[in-house]
Amino acid sequence: MTATVTTPRQAAQADVSRRGRARLPFSAWHLLLAPLALIFAIPLVWLLLSSVMSNAEINRFPPALWPSRVDLGGYRYVLGNALFPRWFANSLIVSTVAVASNLLFGAFGGYAFARMRFSGSRSLLVLMLATMAIPFQLTMIPTFLVMKRLGLIDTLGALIVPSLVTPFAVFLLRQFFLSLPRELEEAAWIDGCSRLRVLFRVVLPLSRPALSTVAILTFLSTWNDLTWPLIAINHDNQYTLQLGLATFQGQHHTQWAAVMAGNVITVLPVLLAFVGAQKAFIQSITSSGLKG
């Protein structure tokens, strides 16, 4: 489960293909790929288009396939709704805390398992590995009961606590730390650095690829989750964006432009993150499963 790092060989290959691209002749594969890529793109293009249509254009039959003019009524409706910005903030809080705490606790746990000797570490590691195989559906009902005992139901705490640290973060970071050369740490250690200092000054700066993998996958899963917020939250003040969107759609079936505007706002942060860090994204997705 080590993170993939671009090797010089791969970099060289990428370089060759970049230079070679201009000379590539037209390939018959375009006849297959272009329509296919279009099929994948159209729903998202339609999402964007319909969010700027007027309700009149959407509600007539057959509905318009292209907006006659950009109508921001849907966005105005959604953003004027006092709850929607609140849901956005809730999602942002939950995801940010989850990312930060997974990085921190994942690094602590991963480092202890990779480099320290303590009694029971082997069996603890195996136990944690085993928990990754437990389906969420098995634990969701009792987790609800645990959160209820803690008095967290209907607060953002109920969303934050279960996502504080995942076994995945601990294991991914442990695997990555194991692949780092020990000598660097030992040098710092002999110079009198504490474990904490070694971790923060030597190990973590070398672990950028693994840390970004954990960050991306944690953000993706917390931002996109609906199941758990649906169970843990009742009051619409505490909704996340996904939960808000799901109920918003049910209540405003005829206001499709507004629903689609809300949808755009829900999808946009993830899409922007993807466009901004495409390479890291793809690497994190592949490294999450490969080389396990």
Place this chain on the structure above:
Amino acid sequence: MPGPPTPFTLSEHELRQRALRRARRRESRTAWAFVSPSILVILGLSVVPVIWSLLLSFRADDLVTPGRWVGLDNYYALSRDPNFGQAVRNTLTYTALYVPLSIVLGLALALVLNRRIRLVGLYRTLIFVPFVVSATAQGTLFAFILDPQFGAANSVLHALGVSPQGFFTDPAQALFLLVAITLWSGLGFCVVVYLAALQDVPRPLIEAARLDGAGRWHLLRHVTLPTLTPVSVFLVLWQTINALQVFDLVYVTTKGGPLGATTLIVYFIWEQAFKNFTAGYGAAAAYVLAVALFVIAAGLRVARGRESRRLEGATR
């Protein structure tokens, strides 16, 4: 001759031993401080609930008032519940369609996108992007596109002269539409994983096979596919686990309807526990799902072990 006098101080060896033990103890303390947050959260919210869930499945419980012990009654009731039977059948149909399709199509697309073609980066991006869109957003979007009255899909069909379809309101179509939507969003994952794996197919092996006169098809059949086997096994496992756990999309699009046609097993569990307030019954259904997942994982593990041994034998 009297023996050497007993030393007042400990021997050099003993001192070193003690220092080592003290250092070990200190390290152990630091290590526990490092791992305790993870252990508290992860084990506290997995091991405890797994046991709690098992106990719950033997009880009649509504999550509010104290429940009572009913033994295996929940499991017995499940075995006779036509809705549970339908949920299991739906889930199996869904999985049997989604998993092979996503893997075969994902591999085919990856093989094409691994070629040196112009715009290949753009194609890869477009096919992968739906993967990052949440199931909620996918559901909302497709509920809109496939709306029988206002949807763009019927509008396009109308233009093509095809009669309007019921889509999610049609029990014969709804489940297949869910498969199609998850293929739209999930195919990119398979493609990306296969593309990464194709980079690792050893080039000398390909060149050697070419020299031996292997054509494109033979190359695929005897070199590429065998080296991809571990990745394929991983994807089968991964996609199966995902397929068995689909919930968000169902909740947003069909709420299990029409006529239970899209009630997948997780939706059934959620409905029992949080809508009908029969949590014990839901927990029993969750245990059935978990055992099924465990059996699949164990089976694949065995298959994987056998496969890797076979491959090792082939390369020796």
